[in-house]
Amino acid sequence: MLDAGLHLLADQNLASLGVREVTREAGLSPAAFYRHFPDLAALGVALVEESLASVHVMIRAVLAEAGGAEELIDRAVDVIERHVREHRTHVRFLARERHGGVRQVREAIDAELDRFAAEVGAALALQPVSQGWSERDLRMLAELYVDHMVSTASAFLEAQEADPSRGQRIAATARLQLRLISLGRRHWQGS
Amino acid sequence: MLDAGLHLLADQNLASLGVREVTREAGLSPAAFYRHFPDLAALGVALVEESLASVHVMIRAVLAEAGGAEELIDRAVDVIERHVREHRTHVRFLARERHGGVRQVREAIDAELDRFAAEVGAALALQPVSQGWSERDLRMLAELYVDHMVSTASAFLEAQEADPSRGQRIAATARLQLRLISLGRRHWQGS
DNA sequence: AAGTTCGGCAAACGACTGTTTACTGAATGG
């Protein structure tokens, strides 16, 4: 049922999805839906959890990376691009419902993005470059990284669906932007 | 009719909107809709144009600003916050449909964001700090600014609807992030 | 003054919707 829903949400909104539509796609009777979910919103929340589990794995993979700033940036952009390609339907669902019409789903996504920012902040604190940084500045930088990751993933998503070659331009731009941010980070003097 | 649609889209998706729903809200008969639009998608595109016109004005207001980097940042964040407050329904519509289920609308929004980035890039080129920057680097920075503006506006949107006091925290964070970016900009040596 | 466009209406069409109800077979567990 989750797979059926995800497949339908490729070119549709969660709010415009129908119970009958999902069960038809899954090859079941309409009543079968209510055996598993009370709502379509509940199905949406379940999809959020499914989608963000793999994102969490991806983020940890990037953070665990050792090495210089340059190669860390390259790895991060590569990992994002690959993740979007391999989990396209999940990523599209997240992008579409992050500001979508179903409050429960929006809140689930936002809460998880907050946790990502906290995790990134904790990882940043361990790096030598961050010595003397206040908690607040670290959080600010972490949110900047997370927002940038989200924007980049969205851009990859649309590029891959239109013209795969444009993905390279997006990757190059994202790398430059990360380099500029890490430059500002090195010269930061505190707020 | 545009106003009726915008009002309904406050807690709904364009894809889940109905012709009858719009006409009912507008106090008209269903058939009246087809006198003005062939599709609901067409109504969506019209709303995009209406929404982005005011954003365009806002961007020009920020770019025309003279003065040092610090006060320019403060002004930019203030203008964004005020714009979100005064055009909440328009901004929410844009955020929701940017990755929404209606292709025509998505493309209209993305095309306009591209034009914004071009405009910002042209303005950046005139500043003394950008001497020696390649076209590509300027464009990269402009896209970073536009993406940051979009993220900030989304954050304001959600904050203002939940707890207005959280808006201050978001404004402060956005200012710090812009300061960090302009720090990276000053030390940029080209790609 | 005649003609034409414009924006509106009511009514009707079949198709699709969410949800409940009562029922069924299979698996599970004591």
Place this chain on the structure above:
DNA sequence: CCATTCAGTAAACAGTCGTTTGCCGAACTT
């Protein structure tokens, strides 16, 4: 071996939906 839970079904309910058609008055145009 009997009871119970589980996951499924068909059928029916009253609504809502998008869209087309034919009609109408008002406002322009000429």
